[in-house]
Amino acid sequence: MADHLLLGIDTGGTYTDAVLYSETVGVVARAKALTTRHDLAVGISGAVEAVLSQAAVPVSAIGLVSLSTTLATNALVEGQGGRAGLVMIGFAPDDLRRDGLGEALGNDPVLFLPGGHDVHGTETPLDMTALEEALPALSQTVSSFAVAGYFAVRNPAHEEAVRDRIRAVSGLPVTCSHELSSRLGGPRRALTTLLNARLVSMIDRLIGACEDFLDRRGIHVPMMVVRGDGALISAAEARRRPIETILSGPAASLVGARHLTGLDAAVVSDIGGTTTDVAVLDGGRPKLDADGAVVGGYRTMVEAVAMRTFGLGGDSEVRIDDRGLAARVDLGPRRFMPLSLASALHPEAIVPVLERQLRAPHLGRYDGRFAVRTGVPERLASGLQPHEQALYEKIGAVPLPLDRLLVSTLQRVTLDRLVARGLVHICAVTPSDAMHVLGGQGQWDAVAARLGIEIAARSKDGSGHPVADGPEAMARLIVDRLTRQSSDAVLSACLADDGVAAIDPTNSVSVDHALHRVEGIVRFSIALDRPLVGLGASAPVYYPAIAAMLGAEPAIPADAGVANAVGAVVGQVRSVVTTFVTMPEEDVFVVAGGGESVRFPEEAEAFSVARERAMATALASARASGADEPVVTLSEEIDAPEIKGHRKLIEARFRATASGRPRIAEEA
Template sequence: MLKAINKTIDNRHLNPWTLLSAESITLNTDRHSRGTLVLGIDTGGTYTDGVLLDYYSHEVLASHKSLSTKRDFSIGIEAVIRGIQIEDPTAIQMVSVSTTLATNAIAEGKSKRVALLLIGYDPELIASFDMQGRFGTPHYYYFDGGHDLYGREKTTLDLPGILAKVGEIKNDVDAVAVSGYFSPLNPEHEHRAFDAISGICDLPVVLGHQLSTKLGSVERATTAALNASLLAVLKEFIIAVRRAMEHRRIRAPLMVVRGDGTLMSDEFAAKTPVETIHSGPAASAIGGRFLSHLDQALVIDIGGTTTDIALVENGHVAVTEEGATVADYKTSVKAANLFSIALGGDSHITLDSENRIRIGPQRVTPLAYLADQYPRIRSNLKALSQRSDVHLSPDWLEHWYLLRDPVGADWLHTEQERKLVDSLAEGPRPLPEILTHLNLYSKVQIDTENLMRREIIGTSGLTPTDLLHVEERHSAWDAGAAKLAMDVFCRCLRYDPADFREHIWLKMTETIVHAVVTFLSGKKLTLSSHARDTDIGQWFFRNSLYDDHPQLKTSFRLQPPLIGIGAPAAIFLNSVAEKLHCKLVLPTHHEVANAVGAVAGSVMITEEVLVYPQVSGDGLEVLGYTVQTGDHREVYEEAADALAHARAMARERALGGALRSGADNPQVIVKEHSDGLDTFRIRAKAVGKPRLMRLGGKDHGVG
């Protein structure tokens, strides 16, 4: 293998590693001529991808795709680590993982129960803005305390109240989050709450000021609550990944991708799981940038479930300063600026209530795959295609099937669930048959949420992936079954099959172009199907796509090239690029660029130190300047001294953090921002390449 690597060392003039950090820092670019292997893994909603990469030559040596199991992402990771071709696993010097685990756990309510203690928040103010629902947990409680804009104690901390509440609920929650009003300026109350709560119970306690130095109090509380809810989830995940690594005798450091594409060590990730929100799409964008060597580009990643769009500017993935939003929760977590739509290769093609064709938002198992697993499906579809039209509806294509046996009886909550699971014991069944069996008229009468969420039953139906099988552009599974399914759908709609496929491709193109336009413009455009609509925005959009008007010509012109990521990108994005009049770049290995992106990021630690005036009781006189870090606080007489000290401290903390987080020779840059009111924010960013394991080091020995 070493020989192969030596032969194919990449001599491209640019070293993309140096450009992937969020700031332009020239890193040491010590080039190694011998192979330095790293393993990148991305766990998406549909697939888990892995790549074995030569770290310095950027050559992809092996890749592996395996289906994700949403109830336990570690299953897919184990399959990838087991399945990827590695001749000498001990030569791997780093493993890095990006994961939608956090995003999914929050979106699907699978995270742990959290008690959120809000210190010094005004319940009436929160209620008046209707923000109670935004905290990320239904169990939130208000207590007296908190500080003001000058870090002065606003009200005495109600510690007895906090202790009484925690004592009352400690057996009903899995973790506690504490957020104090203006705690980044003075975290004293959060610290005191932490000490007291840890004195009376063993629950993990998360403090808001440790996760965000921004002053937005609701976002900070949400971030703390979500972080607390994810602690156990990410810990289990890390343990599972390390176990899988050990089984293959990989003894390398494990890194986890953050939502902005940078890396952190697994220990950091276990403490700040909330930072992994959006790490999957961020890794895709970085991977696309890395493989294409383009500094300006729009990256589109088409997966099975979603399509994600990100922008690469000056070699960096654009990051949103506002904070990531997940499942309608606004957090203060820094993440890549992403636009995500529920459209992918496995989106369900159905009819809406007005009998119009709809693609997604549900993701289902393609029928071609189902027929591949259960050969009976093909004959069923055959029989279906020979039925008279009167008895036919697209509902017959939707199949439900058992993904696994519900082990204990307690997995099934209702009589209906038991009956449903029983009816599927013999194999997948079409929806109308299931309804008859259960004596029901409509799908909405069946409560499948529990069964679907626990991945006991799955849904299969017609998808774009099936149509690709029909067109022989994809051939993994049963193309015959896919064709039968498509014919049934077309007969129901009296569509010509070729026109139908054309319609689906156009519709997908339109949806993606629409997403690109709204993402880049920041404007909303609702697409209605009424042709007589007088809205010029709509007209402009349609005219630019379909060239309808005989005299007026309009078009979109995307300046940077489009980078396509994901297996179906080659198929779907050509027409998108055409409509956007831009160049489409499909880098080699673009289908696993997400996994490449997982190892391509830099390790980054940002530390912020706040400097703000200490004022007299009447607020008229400045007595000095407070320098506040997470747990350290000092007061200086002169602003200049305070700032100098803050700079030194920020630098030192960022550097130390980066080293602990696994950065090799990190470089630090310090920037100063004024928040007005004589208040300053000193931000130090330490960025370095991940520290790889030194080969030939101490052998820990696996027994």
């Protein structure tokens, strides 16, 4: 077979990266373009066109496209996503109090229907009356639905019936909990399903934008998406299960880090515009989180890399707490559009306003802050309250200063809700602006960055003194704070991995003394036992100082800025299916998982069917996810204790794993 080029694309909150990769040569070309929220295809086409031009190759040389993204992770960290309707079958309202489900649901609607199954798959009759009554009106206020049934992993029939009815009446996307996980724990499975439903429109737009561009350019090859555990799935599967793409970007970066550095043991920290993601490489492999990925404070049932995600990045909000005698700077967790970027995109909208605000004798409450629409389709603004709609209509495609937009505190709260829905960006000072002032970055408008930093420096502490003596000093405060918060993030992740999560670096005097090398009779020191791999476009700017603070050897690969895109094309397809056998009564063995529940009179026959079903379903899933010639392995756990000399089957679990490299298009 000819050495096809593989096209890796990573769509982050700020940048879209593209690489052309050869399995024999490595990275052939790399490029970046700004992520364009209003039309993701613009950013994708910008990056891909640049990389094709750089490599000077025809599109016919490409045999595979693979996509990784931090959009789903960012959305959950920032509390964003579409409005979803949750349908609970066989559950009670009290179940909302478990696993953070009620908190995650917020103001989104929920319906409770009688029905569901028991642990052996036996049903309680399903009653869809409440659904039939609510569905016509409900489908006008949500963008998708989540359906969770009691013990649906043992018998999915009720979930499927509700799903089919919702689709027939509303035409909206529907996620069923049994499609996402085979694990027990109804409320957490419902939480995972709800988050999945909220992400459907976002990931659908991303994949659709990528497919539309590739089609226009005549690139007709298989398209894959990176899953949260670093494995690849087909674009069609990712559309159905977008929750599996949470931590897609970080997982791809880990795969990329291992590939680019060759290190078997390392701490990998990837800084983006919105988040910093930290994970540990041991034996050349990322650890997986057996309990499910935690993102945005919610523990899901998605198997993913054991990654800690922090709301800290180059575009993080700069918060100045001026209530104490000495002011304190903190960063995140929200992502803002840097003033330097906003001015580069809208040259006449930012600098004149900042100059006007600087001429004023006193600092205004909203000085240095603007609002602009993200540009998402209008249908995603469904369900806004009248006062939210009124404020949204005042905000346009050009940044508008908040001191001219907001006239009351209530409007500020309303604006925050529009930001949380992903409809509006706030433009304000960020670490990226600080780096423009200090000369570490220069890709956007340094004039706007300096003016914004100068306004921030006018803030006064509790003693009435300015927070900083000029823009350079203010910029240094911000960058130093990013260095410290990044060090805290790395330490938190590593201490948790070492089993000493009780030590909180942000509140530990000992850690503070160690990081800042405080002199004393007792000297504290701290160090990592392995290199710190810094990834991200701004890694060369930030990570030397972070590694120095942590007493670690820095490892910043030449392609650190596109590690995610590299990781997207060097991974494998992997599908896991678990089947179960239980014994509800003497001489009755029930096979569940991977399809409908089936009963058998003999244990051996039930075990045989469970094994065959697990392997066949895993192979079919791997092929559906784009694997070429997948191979399957099987593991089994049989819980059958001896009770009074009699063997009693509690549960047998058969776990089949099918894996293989993705199919690559052959040249005609």
